Amino acid sequence: MNAVINKDRLWESLMQLAEIGATPKGGVCRISLSDEDRRARDLFCTWARDAGCDIRIDAIGNIFARRPGNDAAAAPVVTGSHIDSQPLGGKFDGAYGVMAGLEVVRALNDAGIETAAPLEIVDWTDEEGARFAAGCIGSGVFSGHRDLNDALSLSDAEGTTVADALREIGYAGDIAPGSIPFKAYFEAHIEQGPVLEAAGLPIGTVIGAQGQRCFMVTLTGVDGHAGTLPMAKRQDTFVGTAKITVALSELAATYDPPAVITVGHVRVSPNSRNTIPGRTVFTIDSRHPDTDVLQRMEADITRICTDIAKADGLELQMDAVTRAEPVAFDPGCVDAVRTACRERQIRFMDIHSGAGHDACKIAAVAPTGMIFVPCEDGISHNELESARAEDLATGAQVLLDAMVKVAG
């Protein structure tokens, strides 16, 4: 088979897409269902139509772009990712998976190759979770992890719901999420970590993903005047938050290196320099590839929060907002990726994903695999996120070969 990825075209598409929501330091701010997200969606739809695809939108705003096969009855072989970003995100996280899918279709068109099963490119709604306090909304609804109506009624900090936002940007579709059966799903993504780069390898065949426990914690104490209330009489929720954060950072180091714990979102109230904070809300994100270890970490985290809140006289509320179990990808899909590498003599290694991805949700309803490519210094969720055009093209080539192999 001689369909070959066009490295420069793939790079050019990524750079054009990155102009939408571009930030000063070379990243993108393309918050889910914002006007920037709409413009990026519009551009993707235009490009996909130009490449001969039919576009359908489902009720949670997922976009499906289908390249017909010659077996009209066959379920599609699907690829994709997301084009929303973190508030200060990079050009490749998510966008690469969607543009790689587009490049697969364009390369097959160039080569005049028709597959038996249709191919389909998908842009999943709100993978990042930066706006509605829940990630993987589109793939989560599609795969039945999340109820459609619950997802539509999630609201952002301004009180705008997902349903409102979808209508505003014109992406409230009519087909039922999950109604399209997949023959298989592949997702290409930058690694977002330092492993492939350190190993000097262009491809990671992803065999599974870390599990995740994410908590929203609220500490309530008593506001007070910063000049007059003696230290011993304070119920300072930010000092409590600081103690918990330091303890969690030390806790993570007591587990195996893949264990990570992050306090990434913090809101201090009233947030005035001369008032002792009477209320602090923050998130705790913990991850590990082993369910048992993840459970032990959760118990430790709960104990740390409880003990510190009690010692400091603070009221503690702690809610689990995400409990994602570790995922094992489909052996057939993983093998299709490995075989594609071997046939082109591309060096690869098996790898676990540290991040959650849409593929982790889809794995529950379709045979799923992922392809990782290296990114510079392992940096992601950062404007400085960077990847090499050669590696991105190599990943897309492996994706093309694996998809065609499965589609026939």
Added chain:
Amino acid sequence: MNAVINKDRLWESLMQLAEIGATPKGGVCRISLSDEDRRARDLFCTWARDAGCDIRIDAIGNIFARRPGNDAAAAPVVTGSHIDSQPLGGKFDGAYGVMAGLEVVRALNDAGIETAAPLEIVDWTDEEGARFAAGCIGSGVFSGHRDLNDALSLSDAEGTTVADALREIGYAGDIAPGSIPFKAYFEAHIEQGPVLEAAGLPIGTVIGAQGQRCFMVTLTGVDGHAGTLPMAKRQDTFVGTAKITVALSELAATYDPPAVITVGHVRVSPNSRNTIPGRTVFTIDSRHPDTDVLQRMEADITRICTDIAKADGLELQMDAVTRAEPVAFDPGCVDAVRTACRERQIRFMDIHSGAGHDACKIAAVAPTGMIFVPCEDGISHNELESARAEDLATGAQVLLDAMVKVAG
């Protein structure tokens, strides 16, 4: 002298004023130069005019309401405070001093008493510092601690300057700040601390105020993905902020009990639950009544920030935004307050102020004294801030007697 404070009228005025910007838990949100501040200023001006006062506004928005005396050449004896509040502040902080001044004028009117020197009630602009990152703006400009043009060009988080905000609410006056010489200045205020309540005394004669050092700290590290970047490779600014906050809390406890250190304002960036924070900005507020101790605390604070930033691989920027030296009030004014208490057989104690007040600025340009009354549980900068009508009336009576004694 038989001018007697009307306890119920004073209370009623405080309660009416507290309706402007009222919060659900019984506090007020009357941010400086907001529409709520404007409405409160308008109400004060109406009441002061009804009590026979002439209103003048200076170029930084300070309001002066003068009750004429029979010696037209005499400098006024002045009292007042501020009617702006913290974002979640109480009904009495500041408002009490202005309403007590109004009640002094009303009680003298009722008794038909004319003083030799004029009496004047002042509402100082933006004491709280909750909006423009600097407190005591009005009294600071009046007393020459702060340049008028610098103050007018301070801007809030939305980029609105003090000058713009004054024009918007109609309080950009034309008289030059500081052009009114004061014979003396007295300020009545709730203690905002637990000392008077614990001692069971209705009046504190304030002999001076704690000095203050306030710093704005910025830690810069590297944003990163919360799932994929190993703990050992992180440059997490929120963990750095947490370590500094815990260390400062421990540091404060190593000094004498009046030493306080507070981290009250914190901004985490990008503030997303699955991104390691690459930048955190926070404030450190430290106070002590002794200049030497304050200097030692500053050196310790600087060392803690420097050491932790270095150990965690973070870039540190640290700016002193406030350096207020301890203040000693005028012995003559302090004695006038003590004498007023003795003559009415009111029990009192000498006290240091833990908070900064407009009086601390005015002390540099006029003989100054302060009168503290207890507040419930020492709670202030809090919606639950509370004080007893009896104590507030006692404080206003002492204020009246002291002012009349000095005014002649």
